[in-house]
Structures are given as structure tokens and as C-alpha cells.
Amino acid sequence: MKATTTFAAGLLTASAALAETPVLTVYAGDYIVSEWGPGPKIEEMFEAECDCDLQFKPGDLLPRILLEGERTEADIVFGLNTDVTKKARESGLFASHNVDLAPLTLPIEWEDEIFLPYNYGHTAFIYNTERLAEPPASFDALLEAPDDLKIVIQDPRSSISGLATVLWVQSVYGEGAEAAWEKLAPKILTVTKGWSESYGLFTDGEADMVMSYTTSPAYHIIAEDDRTKKAAIFPEGHYFMVELAAKVASTDQPELADDFLAFTMSEPFQEMIATGNWSFPAALPREKWPEGFKELELPEKVLFYSEDEAAALRDEAVEAWRRALSR
Amino acid sequence: MAPRAVALSRGSAAAWAAGLAVAALTLGPVAAVLLRAGGWGDLGPGDWQALRFTLLQALASAGASVALAVPVARALARRRFRGRGALVALMGAPFILPVIVAVLGLIAVFGQNGLANGALRALGLPEMTIYGMHGVILAHVFFNLPLAVRLLLQGWLAIPAERFRLAASLGLSPWAMFRALEAPMLLRIAPGAFAVIFVICLSSFAVALTLGGGPRATTVELAIYQAVRFDFDLGRAALLSVIQLALALAAGLVALRLGAGSGFGAGLDRAHRRWDGQGPVARVLDGLWISLAAAFLLTPLGMVALRGLPGLAALGPGTWEAAVNSITVALVSTALCIAWALPLATRGGELVGLAGIALSPLVLGTGLFLIVRPYVNPFALALPVTMVVNALVALPFALRILRPEAEAVRAEYGCLALALGLSRWAWLRLVFLPRLRRPLGFAAGLTAALSMGDLGVIALFADPDRATLPLQVYRLMGSYQMQAAAGAALLLLLLSFGAFWIFDRGGRVNADA
Numbered sequence: 001m002k003a004t005t006t007f008a009a010g011l012l013t014a015s016a017a018l019a020e021t022p023v024l025t026v027y028a029g030d031y032i033v034s035e036w037g038p039g040p041k042i043e044e045m046f047e048a049e050c051d052c053d054l055q056f057k058p059g060d061l062l063p064r065i066l067l068e069g070e071r072t073e074a075d076i077v078f079g080l081n082t083d084v085t086k087k088a089r090e091s092g093l094f095a096s097h098n099v100d101l102a103p104l105t106l107p108i109e110w111e112d113e114i115f116l117p118y119n120y121g122h123t124a125f126i127y128n129t130e131r132l133a134e135p136p137a138s139f140d141a142l143l144e145a146p147d148d149l150k151i152v153i154q155d156p157r158s159s160i161s162g163l164a165t166v167l168w169v170q171s172v173y174g175e176g177a178e179a180a181w182e183k184l185a186p187k188i189l190t191v192t193k194g195w196s197e198s199y200g201l202f203t204d205g206e207a208d209m210v211m212s213y214t215t216s217p218a219y220h221i222i223a224e225d226d227r228t229k230k231a232a233i234f235p236e237g238h239y240f241m242v243e244l245a246a247k248v249a250s251t252d253q254p255e256l257a258d259d260f261l262a263f264t265m266s267e268p269f270q271e272m273i274a275t276g277n278w279s280f281p282a283a284l285p286r287e288k289w290p291e292g293f294k295e296l297e298l299p300e301k302v303l304f305y306s307e308d309e310a311a312a313l314r315d316e317a318v319e320a321w322r323r324a325l326s327r
Numbered sequence: 328m329a330p331r332a333v334a335l336s337r338g339s340a341a342a343w344a345a346g347l348a349v350a351a352l353t354l355g356p357v358a359a360v361l362l363r364a365g366g367w368g369d370l371g372p373g374d375w376q377a378l379r380f381t382l383l384q385a386l387a388s389a390g391a392s393v394a395l396a397v398p399v400a401r402a403l404a405r406r407r408f409r410g411r412g413a414l415v416a417l418m419g420a421p422f423i424l425p426v427i428v429a430v431l432g433l434i435a436v437f438g439q440n441g442l443a444n445g446a447l448r449a450l451g452l453p454e455m456t457i458y459g460m461h462g463v464i465l466a467h468v469f470f471n472l473p474l475a476v477r478l479l480l481q482g483w484l485a486i487p488a489e490r491f492r493l494a495a496s497l498g499l500s501p502w503a504m505f506r507a508l509e510a511p512m513l514l515r516i517a518p519g520a521f522a523v524i525f526v527i528c529l530s531s532f533a534v535a536l537t538l539g540g541g542p543r544a545t546t547v548e549l550a551i552y553q554a555v556r557f558d559f560d561l562g563r564a565a566l567l568s569v570i571q572l573a574l575a576l577a578a579g580l581v582a583l584r585l586g587a588g589s590g591f592g593a594g595l596d597r598a599h600r601r602w603d604g605q606g607p608v609a610r611v612l613d614g615l616w617i618s619l620a621a622a623f624l625l626t627p628l629g630m631v632a633l634r635g636l637p638g639l640a641a642l643g644p645g646t647w648e649a650a651v652n653s654i655t656v657a658l659v660s661t662a663l664c665i666a667w668a669l670p671l672a673t674r675g676g677e678l679v680g681l682a683g684i685a686l687s688p689l690v691l692g693t694g695l696f697l698i699v700r701p702y703v704n705p706f707a708l709a710l711p712v713t714m715v716v717n718a719l720v721a722l723p724f725a726l727r728i729l730r731p732e733a734e735a736v737r738a739e740y741g742c743l744a745l746a747l748g749l750s751r752w753a754w755l756r757l758v759f760l761p762r763l764r765r766p767l768g769f770a771a772g773l774t775a776a777l778s779m780g781d782l783g784v785i786a787l788f789a790d791p792d793r794a795t796l797p798l799q800v801y802r803l804m805g806s807y808q809m810q811a812a813a814g815a816a817l818l819l820l821l822l823s824f825g826a827f828w829i830f831d832r833g834g835r836v837n838a839d840a
Contacts, residue, residue: 030805031802034803034805035643035645036802036807036808037805037806060556062559063555063556063693064696068700073704087559155536157557158549158557163557185541189439190458190538190541191536191537191542192533192536192537193536193537193549196427196801197430197533199804200427200431200809201434204431204438204440205439205440206434206438206439206440219807278807319372322373322542325541326541326543
């Protein structure tokens with residue numbers, strides 16, 4: 001009986017303690033929250049220093065927060081992409097991050113007051129050195145390659161990396177984007193809904209090259225000790241992709257949210273995110289990157305559209321892709 | 328006619344309630360999305376092309392599935408051999424696979440690097456490609472041929488054995504027997520099977536895109552996805568989903584008209600025996616159809632299993648938890664779906680039920696989210712919503728399976744029940760449910776398997792701590808864990824098939840007697 005009472009009292013104390021712990025609600029992409037994503041590590045690291053309860057809520061980030069509007073319970077949104085930030089910014093649902101941007105080590109200038117980068121990569125075609133000993137040395141060479149070189153890409157209408165691909169072609173070829181797609185069309189084995197399906201087809205040996213990121217080989221090097229997967233680096237440049245976090249204006253935990261955003265810029269977080277999310281850390285000099293990442297070849301030229309440019313060009317770039325591939 | 332009407336009216340209150348629930352769960356979300364959007368949107372530049380492609384591929388896929396199912400189901404109905412029951416059950420498995428798993432299985436067989444091209448290369452023949460319109464149809468036939476075969480096979484088994492006996496004693500030739508017994512049955516069953524498959528193919532998205540080879544293979548569902556996820560253009564999403572719904576209901580109406588006509592009346596439940604088709608040519612032909620269908624349907628499944636085996640060891644605790652969640656969801660969805668389907672197993676009910684698969688899951692999810700959000704936190708509702716939506720999505724299949732026999736039971740035994748003054752409960756317990764045992768088992772098995780595999784609307788209702796297995800497969804693939812994903816896919820296949828087998832077995836007690 002006594003044991004039961006003590007146990008019950010213990011439970012009461014525990015739940016009282018829980019009730020007092022402030023909760024930071026973070027909306028994040030599904031791939032972040034999963035047990036192989038960076039979510040669990042972020043939660044562990046931040047809770048060790050914040051005296052709070054960080055709760056990830058997975059799912060469709062932007063549609064969800066736009067549907068919820070100011071009634072959202074989110075304090076932080078984690079995992080947005082520049083190609084959708086315009087819509088997010090216009091909603092007025094996000095507040096300034098108040099973080100000093102000086103430590104950023106991005107290959108481009110970044111002066112956004114709302115969206116804070118935490119990691120980045122570039123679009124790139126990944127190939128298997130055992131299957132393709134000499135990959136095309138440039139985008140032009142890829143366009144001129146024989147048609148039995150097969151590539152898989154993602155649909156720009158259903159996938160962020162697919163959208164980055166058409167913006168990449170747009171920024172390399174401009175007016176000639178449609179003609180470039182036309183040359184590429186016979187080499188495109190298929191177009192998938194998302195990145196996972198494409199990458200699965202590539203690792204199954206269906207295609208010679210897959211549209212992915214410059215950071216993809218790091219996974220194979222570090223997790224599988226496999227150095228046969230490489231990114232083909234093109235002198236025309238590679239399109240920059242960055243992942244962003246932001247504070248929700250209606251948050252009931254503004255200080256915790258600020259602390260969290262500052263935490264994403266800290267060295268421990270930045271060291272973890274490279275292998276946690278298989279991307280380049282946004283605020284960490286190259287000499288501090290994990291070993292596998294230092295081996296990666298980096299593009300010399302980085303292409304990027306600001307969100308206004310991207311929004312203005314998006315429909316045109318997708319239409320050029322659609323028309324060329326529909327023929 | 329009068330007694331049948333009485334039997335029907337007994338269930339009419341329940342039928343109305345069930346029908347209204349379907350209408351509320353489909354039209355409600357569309358209305359919520361429309362209200363939020365503030366009106367209909369405009370169609371985009373590629374939408375008409377998408378609509379054309381969607382219709383074309385759905386017509387071709389449903390036509391091919393049903394046409395191929397006729398000889399296969401006939402062969403299975405005429406032949407008795409060792410392992411037939413297991414083969415019939417196994418051949419149903421593609422239908423219940425999650426899309427991504429099935430597509431990777433198909434590619435392992437028909438892809439650039441697949442078994443088929445390996446064989447062609449070895450023989451010095453030119454290689455084939457699966458990517459294109461034909462690949463989309465091939466995949467849809469792979470998914471839906473099993474359903475069509477089972478629906479038709481059930482039609483064959485529902486012809487009372489006495490009719491075949493009578494035909495044999497009248498000395499009917501095989502052709503005359505086909506015309507007198509089998510053709511009328513086909514005319515009654517096939518349009519419904521065609522309609523339900525047509526409607527599934529209407530909302531196809533990932534299959535059509537991946538195997539279609541690019542934007543030529545854009546479907547309406549992709550346009551809806553784009554409108555909701557990328558453009559946040561809810562008005563356009565609502566418009567597109569209503570177009571999709573209208574197409575599905577039109578197909579349902581046509582099928583209802585074509586599939587009208589009564590069955591063969593009641594029999595004495597004797598074991599089936601066929602006097603036709605015993606010649607060597609018929610035997611060889613039947614054997615050929617069965618082997619071809621089995622090879623086509625089972626080889627990709629074998630590849631899924633083969634690729635998944637090494638990954639089974641790599642499965643983390645999260646995947647096992649997801650498996651338990653999936654089983655719970657599947658069992659509750661099944662109970663819900665069957666309870667929903669029984670009162671709706673009428674002509675009108677089947678048409679109403681079609682709405683469940685015709686509505687875009689994304690619009691359904693968004694609408695439900697908008698409806699419940701002011702009252703409850705959607706995260707807390709992830710699993711309940713999944714259960715209800717799975718039941719709704721499986722409803723058309725359950726109805727297609729149950730309706731023909733439910734109507735036959737009502738027509739044949741309604742008078743007797745009335746004469747005996749059976750109470751509603753006694754009617755259900757003594758007549759209706761026992762006579763529906765076989766289709767009920769099949770319907771429950773299919774629902775359980777579909778709910779195990781279906782991703783449905785979970786995207787907006789995701790629960791951080793309770794993933795289902797299909798979601799887990801996608802999460803694994805999204806984190807480069809391709810091998811573990813293959814393992815999780817195999818686990819999903821085993822669970823789906825296990826659930827299907829157990830329920831279906833319960834209902835098939837006399838199928839091969």
C-alpha cells in the first residue's frame with residue numbers, strides 16, 4: 001500500500017514537473033523527424049540546454065501552416081526551401097529571427113531577416129563510377145551525350161528538387177532552356193514524383209545518372225564506405241539549394257524560439273547536421289566539416305535565384321520543361 | 328417484387344445513414360476546401376492534356392484488366408488442382424501492395440536492368456522498355472487484374488451448380504453453355520468490375536508518373552497535388568477534384584445501367600462440377616492462362632521479397648512499432664468498412680460508395696483538416712482519421728464484392744423470410760450473413776490488406792509518434808536507407824497478405840469443395 005502511495009505521489013510530482021516545462025513546437029518535414037533523420041539528435045541536444053520540451057510535428061510544412069494561419073500552435077518551422085519562401089513570407093505568419101548572420105559560410109550572400117539557413121547543397125547528377133567511368137564533363141557535354149546515357153529526374157510540379165532542376169537549366173541556358181530540355185529528353189528514362197523514387201531507381205541500377213545533390217556521395221562514403229558514387233561537376237555552375245528555419249510570429253514561446261534559432265547556428269548543431277541531414281553545414285568553415293564531406297568535389301560556380309526571381313521564372317521554367325518533354 | 332421491397336425497406340434507415348455518411352465524408356471536405364478558397368479556381372495550361380491522358384489510361388487499363396481477367400477467371404473456375412486455393416489467394420496480392428513497392432517490383436522484372444531484359448539480352452533479342460503509356464497500363468493491369476479475376480471468379484462460383492448440371496443433362500455444347508450461363512453472368516458482373524477499376528486508375532498518380540516517363544503521363548491527381556502542395560491554389564484543387572468525382576460517378580452510372588439484370592436464382596449449394604471444357608485443347612488453354620497470369624503477377628512479388636530479405640535484419644524498433652500501428656488501423660478499418668457496406672449493398676449504395684475512391688486523397692485530407700482543426704488538434708486524430716478514411720476508400724471494393732450476392736440473397740430468400748416472419752436480427756443471423764460468408768471474407772480481407780498498405784490522407788494528420796508502415800517505407804527511402812526500406816516493404820507485403828489470407832480463408836470454406 002505504501003509503495004503504491006509513494007509511486008502515485010511520484011507520478012503526481014513528475015506530471016507537475018512536466019506541466020511546468022515549456023514546450024517548443026517545431027513543424028518539420030517527415031524526413032527530418034524520422035529515426036534516421038536529424039530530428040531525434042536535435043531534440044536531444046536542444047533539450048540538454050534549454051530546460052524545455054522540444055516536440056517535433058511532422059508533415060506538410062507550408063500547406064499546413066497556411067491552412068492553420070494565426071491559430072497554429074507551431075513556434076518554429078524547420079525545413080523550408082527558398083523556392084517556397086515567397087509564399088511563406090507573404091502570409092505574414094513569420095517573425096524576424098534576430099540572429100547575427102556573420103558566421104554563415106554559404107557560397108552566396110544571405111541577408112534574410114526571417115528565414116535562417118541551417119544547411120545547403122547544390123543540384124547535381126550523381127553517377128556510379130563502376131558503371132560510368134567518364135561522366136559528361138559539362139552540362140553541354142551531357143546534352144550532347146549519346147541517347148543511351150539514361151538519367152532519372154524528379155517532376156518540378158511535385159518535388160522541390162525537381163523544381164530546383166528546372167531552375168538550374170533555366171539559369172544555365174536562359175532563353176535556350178526549352179531547347180536544352182529537348183536535347184535532354186531522349187536521355188530521360190523517367191520522371192518521378194519525388195527524390196526517393198528517383199534515387200531508388202538509380203541505386204537499383206536502372207539509370208546511369210540521377211538528379212540529386214552534391215552532398216549525396218557523402219552518405220555513401222561515411223555510412224557505407226563506398227566511394228563509387230560521385231557528383232558530376234559542371235563548369236556552367238550548379239544550382240544552390242538551402243534549407244531554412246523560421247520563427248512563427250504568433251508563438252507563445254518567443255524566447256525559446258529565439259534560443260532554438262541561435263542554437264541552429266551553434267557549432268555543435270552545425271557539426272551534427274552534416275551527417276544528420278546529409279548536407280553542407282550553413283555556418284561552419286570547411287576545415288571543420290566531417291571527413292567524408294571534405295572529400296567532396298565542390299562546384300566552382302554557384303547559381304541561385306532570389307525568391308522574387310524564382311517566383312517570376314518558375315512558371316516559365318516549368319512550362320519549358322513540360323513542353324519539351326511532352327513532344 | 329413486393330416481398331423484395333419489404334426486405335429492402337427493413338434496411339432502409341441504416342442504408343440512408345450509411346449513404347449520408349459517405350456523402351458527408353466526401354462532399355463535406357470538398358465544400359470545406361472550396362469555402363476556404365473562396366470559389367472555384369481556373370484550370371492551368373496542362374490540365375486539359377492531363378484530363379485527356381487520365382481518361383485514356385484509365386479506360387485502357389480497366390479494359391485490359393477485365394478482358395484478361397475473363398479467360399483467367401474461367402480457367403480457375405473450371406479447373407481443380409492442388410494448390411489452387413493458395414494460388415487464387417496469392418494472385419490477389421498485387422492489389423494490396425503499396426504503390427512504390429509494386430512499382431519497384433515491376434521495374435525489377437520489366438525495367439532496363441530487369442529479368443525480362445536480361446532474358447532478351449541472353450537470347451540476343453532487342454531490349455524492351457517499360458517507360459511509356461504501355462508501362463502505365465502494364466502496371467495498372469498488374470494491380471487490378473487480381474481484383475478483376477476475383478470478382479469474375481466469384482460470379483462464376485455464384486452460378487448454382489444445378490444450372491451446370493441441367494445444362495449438361497440437356498446436352499448443351501460448350502459454346503451454348505457459355506451463351507446460356509456464362510455470358511449473362513459476365514454481362515452482369517463485368518461492367519461493375521470495369522467501373523471500379525476505371526475509378527481507381529482515374530486517381531493514379533505516382534504509377535502513371537514514374538512509369539509514364541514524364542509529363543506526357545500527367546494525371547489530374549498530379550495537378551491536384553501541385554495545386555495543394557506547391558501553389559496553395561485550393562480553388563483549382565477543388566475544381567479538379569470535382570471533375571474527377573464527376574467522371575467516376577458517370578462511369579458508375581454507366582456500369583449500373585449495363586450491369587442490370589437478375590442472377591440465376593438460388594441453388595442448393597452443391598459442389599460445382601463442370602461437364603464442359605474437358606477436352607485436351609481446353610485443358611491446355613486453361614493451363615496456359617493460369618500459368619501466364621501467375622507468372623505475370625507473382626514474379627514481381629518474388630522480386631520484392633528477394634530484395635527485402637536482407638533489409639529485414641536492418642529494421643529498427645520504429646518499423647516494428649509502425650507495423651503494430653498498421654495492424655491496429657487495418658483491423659478497425661475493416662470492422663468499420665464491413666458495417667458500413669452491409670446496409671449499402673444495393674445498386675444505389677454502390678454508386679454512392681464509389682465517391683470514396685474517386686475523391687482525391689489530398690483534397691479529402693485537406694478538407695477534413697479544415698473541418699476538424701477548429702475543434703481538435705489534428706495530430707491527436709492521425710490514427711482515427713486514417714481508420715475512417717481507409718474504410719471509406721475500401722468501401723467501393725467491399726460493395727462491388729458484396730452487392731451482387733447480397734441482392735441475390737434478398738431476392739431469393741426475401742419471400743421466405745417474410746412468410747416465416749423473421750425478425751431483422753434473425754434474418755441477418757440465419758440467412759443474410761451466412762449466405763454472404765464467401766464475399767464477406769473476401770471483402771474483409773481486401774479491406775484489411777488495403778488499410779495496411781494505404782497512405783491515404785496521413786500527410787496533414789501525421790502523428791510524430793505513430794507512423795504507419797507505408798509512411799515508414801517512404802521515410803526510410805527519404806533517408807537513403809534503401810535496403811531497410813526494401814525490408815519494411817517486405818514486412819508490409821507479408822502483413823497485408825497475412826491479413827488478406829486470414830479473412831479470405833474464413834470466407835472461402837467451400838470455395839474449392
